[in-house]
Amino acid sequence: MYNSDIPSRAELPTSRQLLRSTFIAIVAALAILVTIVLPAEYNIDPTGVGRVLGLAQMGEIKVQLAEEAERDRQMDQNTTVPAPGSSLLGRIFAALVVSPASAQTTSRQDVTTLTLTPGQGAEIKLVMKAGAKADYSWTVAGGVVNFDTHGDGGGKSISYEKGRAVPGDDGVLEAAFDGNHGWFWRNRGSADVTLTLKTSGAYAEIKRTD
Numbered sequence: 001m002y003n004s005d006i007p008s009r010a011e012l013p014t015s016r017q018l019l020r021s022t023f024i025a026i027v028a029a030l031a032i033l034v035t036i037v038l039p040a041e042y043n044i045d046p047t048g049v050g051r052v053l054g055l056a057q058m059g060e061i062k063v064q065l066a067e068e069a070e071r072d073r074q075m076d077q078n079t080t081v082p083a084p085g086s087s088l089l090g091r092i093f094a095a096l097v098v099s100p101a102s103a104q105t106t107s108r109q110d111v112t113t114l115t116l117t118p119g120q121g122a123e124i125k126l127v128m129k130a131g132a133k134a135d136y137s138w139t140v141a142g143g144v145v146n147f148d149t150h151g152d153g154g155g156k157s158i159s160y161e162k163g164r165a166v167p168g169d170d171g172v173l174e175a176a177f178d179g180n181h182g183w184f185w186r187n188r189g190s191a192d193v194t195l196t197l198k199t200s201g202a203y204a205e206i207k208r209t210d
Contacts, residue, residue: 116187125182126203128175134201137170153179
């Protein structure tokens, strides 16, 4: 036989207290959803709190990468499948034409200048083969930018580096796979900025994709 203290009816929470606790929990959950989850995951920030906390920028990058992955998927679906027996001709063509063309890209150099208004974003990509390298440097005049160095192609995607409120960057971009590799910048300041990108190396084309 066990001895236990059974709470009296007066000690139990009333229905009104339970309803009030439930209402408070619902309000708290909604507040977390609106101020944290939506900005960080979907770049939806109705209150502005997510941008103050830096969560909206995180959500923006996630949305952008998801859109790029969807574009890659659609491009893969629209790619024409080569007819059987064409692989030999393809290899001969690649040996005679593609390889010499790729070798010529090692001496390519470009200088690209962009002007970004407040809130505006821009994307520049280099068309590169797997393992190809390109030296780069970019600087911002008049402010700073957020950036994401990434690549996509053939159903693959990769993020090399990200930064916030950066006045410039330089280094060597090495393609992890065949495809488009480059940078996305966004001006989060209140004034126009001018961005200058210098590239040189093994890439076949440089293009603006935004």
